[in-house]
Amino acid sequence: MDPNRKRAIRLTVALTAALLLASALIYVSFSAGRDELTAKQLLNRAHPGGQYILAGTVVDGSVRYEGSTLVFSVRDPHSPATATVRYTGVVPDPFAPGRAVMVNVTDSSGTFVGQQNSLTTKCPSKYQTAAGATD
Amino acid sequence: MGRLGQAILLLDLAVCIYGVVASIYGARTHRTDWVDSGRRAVYALAALSVIAFAVLEVAFLRNDFSFKVVADTSSTTIPTFYKLTAPWSSQQGSLLLWVTLSSIWSSLVLFVTRRRLRDIAPYATAVLLGMAGFFAALASFSANPFDTTSPAMTPSQGAGLDPLLMHPSMMFHPPMLYSGYTLMAIPFAFAIGALISGNLGSEWIRDTRRFALGAWLFLGVGIILGARWSYTELGWGGYWGWDAVENAALMPWLMITAFIHSIQIQEKRGMLKVWNVSLVLTAGTLAIFGTFLVRSGVLDSIHAFGASTLGVPFVILLGIMFFGSIGLVLWRRESLKTEHRIDSLLSREAMFLLQNLVLVAMVFVIFWITLFPLISEAITGTKVSVGPPAFTPFVVPLAIVLVLLAGIGPMISWRRATVSNLRKHFVFPVSFGLLVTLLLILFTDADRKPFALVMFGAASFLIASVAQEMYRGTSARRAMTRDFWPVAFVALIRRNRRRYGGYIAHLGLAVLMIGVAASSSFQHSRNATLRPGQSVSVDGNIFHYVRPTAVVTSEKISFGAVIDVTKNGKQVALLHTDQGFYPSTNTAQDGIIGRFFDSANADSTIGLDAGPLRDIWTVAAANLQPLLPLINKGNKLFADDYNATLKQVLKLPKSEQSNALNSDLTKSDYWVYRDAAVQDIANQYTKHAYPIQFLLIISPLVSWLWVGAIILAIGGLIAMWPAPLAIRRRSLSVYRSRVAREIS
Numbered sequence: 001m002d003p004n005r006k007r008a009i010r011l012t013v014a015l016t017a018a019l020l021l022a023s024a025l026i027y028v029s030f031s032a033g034r035d036e037l038t039a040k041q042l043l044n045r046a047h048p049g050g051q052y053i054l055a056g057t058v059v060d061g062s063v064r065y066e067g068s069t070l071v072f073s074v075r076d077p078h079s080p081a082t083a084t085v086r087y088t089g090v091v092p093d094p095f096a097p098g099r100a101v102m103v104n105v106t107d108s109s110g111t112f113v114g115q116q117n118s119l120t121t122k123c124p125s126k127y128q129t130a131a132g133a134t135d
Numbered sequence: 136m137g138r139l140g141q142a143i144l145l146l147d148l149a150v151c152i153y154g155v156v157a158s159i160y161g162a163r164t165h166r167t168d169w170v171d172s173g174r175r176a177v178y179a180l181a182a183l184s185v186i187a188f189a190v191l192e193v194a195f196l197r198n199d200f201s202f203k204v205v206a207d208t209s210s211t212t213i214p215t216f217y218k219l220t221a222p223w224s225s226q227q228g229s230l231l232l233w234v235t236l237s238s239i240w241s242s243l244v245l246f247v248t249r250r251r252l253r254d255i256a257p258y259a260t261a262v263l264l265g266m267a268g269f270f271a272a273l274a275s276f277s278a279n280p281f282d283t284t285s286p287a288m289t290p291s292q293g294a295g296l297d298p299l300l301m302h303p304s305m306m307f308h309p310p311m312l313y314s315g316y317t318l319m320a321i322p323f324a325f326a327i328g329a330l331i332s333g334n335l336g337s338e339w340i341r342d343t344r345r346f347a348l349g350a351w352l353f354l355g356v357g358i359i360l361g362a363r364w365s366y367t368e369l370g371w372g373g374y375w376g377w378d379a380v381e382n383a384a385l386m387p388w389l390m391i392t393a394f395i396h397s398i399q400i401q402e403k404r405g406m407l408k409v410w411n412v413s414l415v416l417t418a419g420t421l422a423i424f425g426t427f428l429v430r431s432g433v434l435d436s437i438h439a440f441g442a443s444t445l446g447v448p449f450v451i452l453l454g455i456m457f458f459g460s461i462g463l464v465l466w467r468r469e470s471l472k473t474e475h476r477i478d479s480l481l482s483r484e485a486m487f488l489l490q491n492l493v494l495v496a497m498v499f500v501i502f503w504i505t506l507f508p509l510i511s512e513a514i515t516g517t518k519v520s521v522g523p524p525a526f527t528p529f530v531v532p533l534a535i536v537l538v539l540l541a542g543i544g545p546m547i548s549w550r551r552a553t554v555s556n557l558r559k560h561f562v563f564p565v566s567f568g569l570l571v572t573l574l575l576i577l578f579t580d581a582d583r584k585p586f587a588l589v590m591f592g593a594a595s596f597l598i599a600s601v602a603q604e605m606y607r608g609t610s611a612r613r614a615m616t617r618d619f620w621p622v623a624f625v626a627l628i629r630r631n632r633r634r635y636g637g638y639i640a641h642l643g644l645a646v647l648m649i650g651v652a653a654s655s656s657f658q659h660s661r662n663a664t665l666r667p668g669q670s671v672s673v674d675g676n677i678f679h680y681v682r683p684t685a686v687v688t689s690e691k692i693s694f695g696a697v698i699d700v701t702k703n704g705k706q707v708a709l710l711h712t713d714q715g716f717y718p719s720t721n722t723a724q725d726g727i728i729g730r731f732f733d734s735a736n737a738d739s740t741i742g743l744d745a746g747p748l749r750d751i752w753t754v755a756a757a758n759l760q761p762l763l764p765l766i767n768k769g770n771k772l773f774a775d776d777y778n779a780t781l782k783q784v785l786k787l788p789k790s791e792q793s794n795a796l797n798s799d800l801t802k803s804d805y806w807v808y809r810d811a812a813v814q815d816i817a818n819q820y821t822k823h824a825y826p827i828q829f830l831l832i833i834s835p836l837v838s839w840l841w842v843g844a845i846i847l848a849i850g851g852l853i854a855m856w857p858a859p860l861a862i863r864r865r866s867l868s869v870y871r872s873r874v875a876r877e878i879s
Contacts, residue, residue, distance in 0.1 A: 025504075
């Protein structure tokens with residue numbers, strides 16, 4: 001076969017493969033993604049059975065246990081809105097009031113139930129002052 | 136001391152500016168004295184930065200809380216070992232570490248190449264100094280590690296280092312990552328130099344190859360140490376979470392992996408010049424992009440790098456690197472063309488190229504999914520997270536292809552493989568891979584996870600191919616020298632370190648991938664709330680909660696659990712896991728007693744029984760709720776006593792109040808009673824059968840991951856290590872004759 005034609009075929013195959021990969025990636029990203037919401041957005045948009053990712057800061061004084069269920073409120077960084085979450089599962093070591101968290105929640109008739117083991121907490125250790133530091 | 140540090144940082148910046156100007160002026164005017172002066176500026180930068188870093192370390196060791204960074208990230212109570220590591224837990228200190236490492240590596244490469252690459256090196260020097268100057272400027276004006284407070288405002292105690300960072304991995308993980316990132320700048324800078332000077336042969340690649348390998352090695356070790364830290368410290372049972380910051384390190388590592396493979400094609404056949412330059416420029420840019428992700432806070436990540444003011448400067452730097460690289464490649468596109476073409480798809484160069492494409496595809500997938508929240512927000516106005524499950528359908532098949540190519544590439548012939556070549560090299564590894572797959576299907580339940588099964592088969596093929604190459608090489612060596620097998624084997628590796636180091640790295644990759652596939656596909660985990668005496672079963676293993684523990688030390692209070700693990704009636708492990716509570720410094724909020732039980736200052740010590748076939752991993756969340764009434768009562772009682780003493784002291788002159796308060800409290804044994812109260816409350820924990828929440832995990836072959844990583848690193852180290860002088864001379868003459876042929 002003519003080498004130029006051969007190269008053209010190879011290039012077409014490679015570009016088609018790249019295009020397919022990119023299309024699949026875009027499709028999966030939009031279809032499998034979950035809205036990452038602030039507390040205010042969650043309160044406005046949530047509907048029963050809906051699954052969301054809640055991101056925000058744990059409200060001081062809101063953390064308590066009811067049996068083995070961890071109950072805490074998450075604050076919106078830009079508004080006074082807070083959403084209360086009932087969560088069971090692994091609580092990361094850095095979890096504490098005042099720290100930023102992300103948790104997958106399901107709207108269960110007005111109560112936000114955290115998906116087990118989905119709670120992640122930003123590590124406060126790097127590049128910022130330790131929480132609660134005082135003189 | 137603070138002023139000295141600040142002065143050195145400013146001097147650093149001045150040296151960088153001078154060095155950039157001198158190098159470019161020297162290169163444009165062909166004045167070697169200016170070029171040499173530019174290079175010496177790098178040496179000076181290294182010396183100054185080391186002194187500056189030493190000043191900071193001394194401040195940490197001396198508990199000099201007049202340094203803001205020391206007050207924020209250290210205290211008198213943390214062990215000396217961790218005081219030494221505390222500088223890079225802060226933004227300020229880590230920027231200084233970056234400048235220091237960058238200047239040391241830059242000095243090394245410029246010293247090694249001082250008599251070569253005369254047209255490229257000055258531009259590379261300017262790029263390296265420009266990047267170091269960028270970080271020195273950030274450290275000087277945005278996040279200065281030498282900022283101090285006035286003596287009146289200096290605290291007597293620091294806020295302490297986050298307990299999560301008090302882990303041996305954290306001593307080495309950040310310097311390893313930073314070394315990787317800063318070493319990545321070296322091939323980047325020389326590529327820029329080659330593009331500007333127009334000297335686009337293979338010489339710059341040969342001279343910076345070891346630094347690229349160094350970047351690969353250090354970044355890889357840093358990534359693995361981070362994974363180990365995550366597995367043993369973060370209390371979630373995993374080693375990789377596809378977190379934005381993890382991905383930020385993985386992307387340049389994958390890119391530099393592609394580069395260190397594809398440069399072989401340029402060296403052997405003078406091909407892929409555009410590709411190699413593009414790879415190394417992308418790797419360098421991704422290294423800075425990773426740093427930007429870590430420090431800007433633009434993406435939510437389990438690592439917190441709180442929003443900072445560093446985002447904009449990084450975006451500007453990235454813009455310059457990205458558009459500058461594209462511009463230079465386009466400018467030199469004619470010179471980068473090659474006359475050689477790939478002769479056949481069944482050739483080593485085609486396999487290397489395919490491997491490169493797979494690695495680049497992986498980088499693209501990771502880049503897209505990591506940044507998707509930002510992309511979706513820009514398009515739809517809402518952040519959409521796809522999370523870890525989105526990576527699997529793309530990265531896993533690509534990883535399988537990569538493992539297969541790692542086996543095929545070194546065995547297939549250059550230019551064009553013949554049927555006899557394929558038969559000679561592939562019959563044994565393919566048969567072995569298929570046999571292992573068949574045995575796994577017949578005797579295990581591996582077939583319920585098809586991707587894992589295929590990965591086991593691919594990894595077995597790779598192991599067999601490496602073993603075959605090693606065996607054949609050693610046999611050939613023995614035939615010549617009649618040495619014993621081990622002697623011949625060592626001599627074989629010594630004489631061709633690059634090749635056999637690569638094979639060993641491939642072997643490590645196979646072992647690592649088996650560990651990843653097994654531990655991620657066949658893990659069993661369970662959350663359980665147990666009281667002492669209760670049991671729960673996980674994958675046929677019975678976890679029996681024997682008793683709670685409480686240990687009070689001056690450093691922390693640890694509440695834990697002893698767990699007996701049995702299988703088929705036989706004990707397989709006796710584990711202890713605990714959660715350590717470090718005293719907070721916020722007495723006003725937490726209370727005089729409550730500050731010792733602050734969950735915001737806690738870290739977990741996992742119970743781990745690691746074995747060659749499986750890990751038993753446990754963690755317990757201490758349940759302090761039943762102790763809260765006692766803690767609150769203690770807070771009130773001791774606050775009353777404290778306030779009563781304070782009331783008396785306030786009658787004294789202001790200058791005497793502080794000393795008098797301490798003296799009165801000490802005289803009345805206030806602190807002794809407080810410590811006794813804390814001890815009593817902690818003891819209550821063991822006297823009652825409070826329920827505790829456990830996470831219990833059985834993970835197969837996790838150890839293979841760590842062992843694979845060690846083998847991978849050893850392979851990289853062997854490939855990097857300079858060959859004996861005689862061999863080096865011989866290869867150099869072969870190389871020179873090849874270059875001469877290319878030129879003619």
